[in-house]
Amino acid sequence: MPAALHSFSFLPLSDIVAQHIMEKFSSFRDPGTGIQPFLAPVPPQERDFFVTFLTPVRVIVAALRTAVVIVLTLVHFVLVHVIGFLCRPVLPLQDLISWLGTALLARLALYAIGFWWVSTELVVRKRGKLPENKWNPRAGDLIVSNWSSWIEVLWLAYQYNPIFVLPVANAPTALSSTRDASSISYTPGRKTGTGSAAISSVNRVLSSPEVIHGFRQAPSSAPLRSLEDIRRSVRRPVVVFPECTTSNGRGLLRFTDVFNGASVPAKGYDIFLMCVRYDPPTLSQPSLSHSIPDTTLNPLRHLFQICTCLSPQSISIRQLPLSESPSSQLFMVNEVCAVLIARLGKMKRIGFGWEDKYAFLDFYRGRR
Structure with missing residues (x-):
C-alpha cells in the first residue's frame, strides 16, 4: 500500500472530508498569514456520546428558541417600524419608541439564543493607565468594528440603538465572471516549503480594492449618500x-x-473602536461566526444551529477608550482603525477584502 494511502487509512472519514474541503478552497488562504478567512470554523471531529444522546432535546430546544426570536422580530417590526412611523410627527416620541423597543426586544432575543451575559472589556493600551473616556456614543458619532456575524449587530442594536450603514460598490466583474479559481496565480502560504505552502499551488491573486460609491442606511432603499x-x-x-x-x-x-x-x-463627532471575538466551535457549540450567508431566509438556519447549544453562549467585546481612538489629525483614518482594531482583538490582518469574499462565494456555490 502506498505511504499516502496508508496514512489516510487511519483517519476518520470526517477528517478526510474536512481536509479535502480545506485543500479545495486553499486558493482562498491568505498568502501572508496562512489564514482561511471565509470558511466556517468546524468543531473537532471526534464523537461525543452525551452530545449525540441529547440530540432530540437539542432540536426541540432550538425550535422553541428560534420561534421566540422570530416572534420578537415581528414585534420589533410592528413596534419600531409601524407604530414608530406613525409617530413621526412627534420626533421625541418616535425616538423613545425606537430606543425602548430595540433595547428590550434585542436583549430578549439575545437571552433566548443563550447570551445570558456579554463580556465587555474597555482595553487601555498603556498598562497601569485608567481610561479617560468611557463609551458613550451620541448622535452622529461613528462606531467602527470588525464583522463576523449577525450576533454583534444584535448586540449593538441592544446596547446603542444605532444606525447601520451598508456600502455600495460595483461588483468585481473580473472576479465574478471567473468561476475557476485556478485562472489567476499566487502560491498560498509562506514560501517555506512546509505547512500551508505545501497544501496546494492553486493559482490566484489578491483582488484590487473597489471604490465605494456611497452608503445606504439598513434596512432602506433610500438613494446613496456619503457617510458624512x-x-x-x-x-x-x-x-x-x-x-x-x-x-x-x-x-x-x-x-x-x-x-x-x-x-x-x-x-x-467621535470615533469609537471595538473588536468582537468568538470562541472556537465545539461538539456541542456550533460556530457563532457566520461567514457564508444562506441564499434564502438568511440567517435562519444559522440561528437554529446555534440555538441547539444547551450551555450559555459566549461573546467577547473589546472596546478602545475614546482617548485612544483616531480623533486627531490622521492621514488615513481607515488604515489607523484597522491597525488599532487588530491590536485590540489580538488579530492578524489579512490581505483579502470583500472583493475576494465575492469571488469565494461564487466559487463555493458554483462548485458544491
Missing part, C-alpha cells in the same frame, strides 16, 4: 463595518476606504 451626509443628519450613532462583509473571525480583512470624504480631523 448620513452622519450629520441622523439622531443616533452610526455603525460602520469597514471590512464590508463577514469573515470567520480568524483574522481582520482588508479595510475598504469607507472614510473617504469624511472630515479629518474629526470635528463635532
Whole structure:
C-alpha cells in the first residue's frame, strides 16, 4: 500500500472530508498569514456520546428558541417600524419608541439564543493607565468594528440603538465572471516549503480594492449618500463595518476606504473602536461566526444551529477608550482603525477584502 494511502487509512472519514474541503478552497488562504478567512470554523471531529444522546432535546430546544426570536422580530417590526412611523410627527416620541423597543426586544432575543451575559472589556493600551473616556456614543458619532456575524449587530442594536450603514460598490466583474479559481496565480502560504505552502499551488491573486460609491442606511432603499451626509443628519450613532462583509473571525480583512470624504480631523463627532471575538466551535457549540450567508431566509438556519447549544453562549467585546481612538489629525483614518482594531482583538490582518469574499462565494456555490 502506498505511504499516502496508508496514512489516510487511519483517519476518520470526517477528517478526510474536512481536509479535502480545506485543500479545495486553499486558493482562498491568505498568502501572508496562512489564514482561511471565509470558511466556517468546524468543531473537532471526534464523537461525543452525551452530545449525540441529547440530540432530540437539542432540536426541540432550538425550535422553541428560534420561534421566540422570530416572534420578537415581528414585534420589533410592528413596534419600531409601524407604530414608530406613525409617530413621526412627534420626533421625541418616535425616538423613545425606537430606543425602548430595540433595547428590550434585542436583549430578549439575545437571552433566548443563550447570551445570558456579554463580556465587555474597555482595553487601555498603556498598562497601569485608567481610561479617560468611557463609551458613550451620541448622535452622529461613528462606531467602527470588525464583522463576523449577525450576533454583534444584535448586540449593538441592544446596547446603542444605532444606525447601520451598508456600502455600495460595483461588483468585481473580473472576479465574478471567473468561476475557476485556478485562472489567476499566487502560491498560498509562506514560501517555506512546509505547512500551508505545501497544501496546494492553486493559482490566484489578491483582488484590487473597489471604490465605494456611497452608503445606504439598513434596512432602506433610500438613494446613496456619503457617510458624512448620513452622519450629520441622523439622531443616533452610526455603525460602520469597514471590512464590508463577514469573515470567520480568524483574522481582520482588508479595510475598504469607507472614510473617504469624511472630515479629518474629526470635528463635532467621535470615533469609537471595538473588536468582537468568538470562541472556537465545539461538539456541542456550533460556530457563532457566520461567514457564508444562506441564499434564502438568511440567517435562519444559522440561528437554529446555534440555538441547539444547551450551555450559555459566549461573546467577547473589546472596546478602545475614546482617548485612544483616531480623533486627531490622521492621514488615513481607515488604515489607523484597522491597525488599532487588530491590536485590540489580538488579530492578524489579512490581505483579502470583500472583493475576494465575492469571488469565494461564487466559487463555493458554483462548485458544491
